[in-house]
Amino acid sequence: MNKEITESNKKILLIVLIAGCFLSTLNQTLLNVALSNLMDVFHVTAATVQWLSTGFMLVNGVLVPITAFLMKRFTTRQLFISSMFFLFIGSVFCACAMNFGMLLTGRMIQAIGAGIIIPLMMTVILYLYPSEKRGSVMGKIGFAIIFAPAIAPTLSGFIIEYVSWRWLFIGLVPFLLIVIVLAFKYLMNVAETTKTRLDIASVILSTIGFGCILFGFSKAGSKGWDNPVVITNIIVGIIVTTLFCLRQMKSNDPLLNLSVFKYKIFTLTSFINILITMIMYADLILLPIFLQNGRGFTAFEAGLLLLPGAVINAFLSPVTGRMYDKYGAKPLFITGLLFIIISMWGVIDLTESTTYLYLMIRTVILRIGLSFISMPLNTAGLNALPRELGSHGSAVNNTIRQLAGAIGTAVVITLYTVQTTSHASELSMENENIPTMQLAKLASIFGSSDAYLLMLVLSFVTLIFACFMPKKTAIQKNVIKKQ
Structure with missing residues (x-):
């Protein structure tokens, strides 16, 4: 492969990844302004509707520690296209939601897709570009990561006020399909995969540890620091996360x-x-x-x-x-x-x-x-x-x-x-x-x-x-x- 083709492939790869990252980040922040409207639509309390954000964050948070394993085990194409499919399926679920449970399920499916996009993209850049060029490449990615939440509150406020909350998800679907098609056509793999073994005990420890800490702190703002649920979750989270860290330090092939x-x-x-x-x-x-x-x-x-x-x-x-x-x-x-x-x-x-x-x-x-x-x-x-x-x-x-x-x-x-x-x-x-x-x-x-x-x-x-x-x-x- 000559240098010119390699450079053009890099640009195409970067464009596809940035598009996926933009949609993932936009999806993550679109609902922030819409929560009070969804409370009225589904007749739920503030504590219940908050799960659309808290649940998304929890799934996202517990997935992140295993991304290093996933990137060793699966190819760039497999991971990126899978994450886009999860976002697509989750968006369809949310758009068709007949009750709050269905909306929350769709949101959780979206979170599975969103959890791996940014770590995947950062790793791809480390493989593709030398250290002296990474700043400018990261800057271009930063545009997508920052621009999405920049327009999300205004876009969401406009959709809620003048259209329907369902368009928060319907609007994402065609763009996700376009990115999936582009990924199938242009995305190439940047690193070799290895038959590494998944440490199930570490996955369980990281899921419980990070999940409890995130849940505890996310509830502290509404319930107060002296609430038994908040205290229990934070303490359990810290203990289990400490056990997870000790296991990683002793392991020859750590999860993180x-x-x-x-x-x-x-x-x-x-x-x-x-x-x-x-x-x-x-x-x-x-x-x-x-x-x-x-x-x-x-x-x-x-x-x-x-x-x-x-x-x-x-x-x-x-x-x-x-x-x-x-x-x-x-x-x-x-x-x-x-x-x-x-x-x-x-x-x-x-x-x-x-x-x-x-x-x-x-x-x-x-x-x-x-x-x-x-x-x-x-x-x-x-x-x-x-x-x-x-x-x-x-x-x-x-x-x-x-x-x-x-x-x-x-x-x-x-x-x-x-x-x-x-x-x-x-x-x-x-x-x-x-x-x-x-x-x-x-x-x-x-x-x-x-x-x-x-x-x-x-x-x-x-x-x-x-x-x-x-x-x-x-x-x-x-x-x-x-x-």
Whole structure:
């Protein structure tokens, strides 16, 4: 195969993978705005409807640790086409759902497909591209990963308001079919498969461990930290996950190779990944709460406010990818975190008169900061590993992201709830004649400000970690030595 054909095949492969990743990420975030509408449609409570998000996250989370095994055992074509079929079948199930149980089943089937796409794509890039070109390629992928959730709230709000919730799934079906056809025609395999044995005990331990932790933290925000279900799940999850980790360290062929943490740069980027994911997920849930509860905006208006920042983030991703290849991770991380700190500083003193435009500009600043970090962070971590550990590094990265997202969301919702209750009590004592609606709005505004103060502190902590990142020359020497 000559070089030109190889390069054109790489481009086709990348386009097909990015299209699949875009649809997977879009599907994952489309329902966030639609939950209250689905409560009315299926006559279920908030706690029940939340399973459409929680269940998706749980299936996704427990699947991620076994992706490294799947990538060794099956070909790129088999895994990608299978994941697209799961997304397709799940979408059809959801579109035809006659009751909530059927909708939830379809959502779980979708999650099986979505769980493997991003780890698979990261591993393919490690095989196809040398370390000095991965930044720009990851930047292009970042466009798909970021642009999908960018348009999801607005698109979902529009569909719910003007069409029918079923079109959230019907609309995905033809695009999924197109990607499946393209994959059959153009997708090639990038790595050899091996007849590796699946460690069933490790699968059981990881499923119970990660599943319980994710479930416990996802319920902490609504039920409270002192709820027996929350405490039991988190404790069981931590114990079982510890047993899983000990088993991986002793195994000759681990399900999830934890030796990736022997590489200092990977470990450092993992810490930064945890903190950035917590900040990002917390903001995604806290800002709509403030806009709707504190200011009385509709879900569609809240989605529109998030749109400009997220679109800018998506379009900046390829640019920051090229900057990573040129300058390395450290200057990008520090620049990004300065933007994030400014954006958090701007919302620690929210009031009734904080304007829609001000919040939109602040969200644009936050998203510019995230664009300097998100994909360069993945690239820097995976570049620190030898190629044979790439799939394990990708699986570890995604497991960390799932856990950090659940923990960040739970902590912020709990802080917001506690502080809102406290402020409501103080305000009612100070002014007994204050109307109930006004009291609820003010308490929500003050509670949001307190939660953003925590996120500002986390941003400063992340900046400290980023300062320990080595310069580009030191990383290059490390890559040469590793190879």
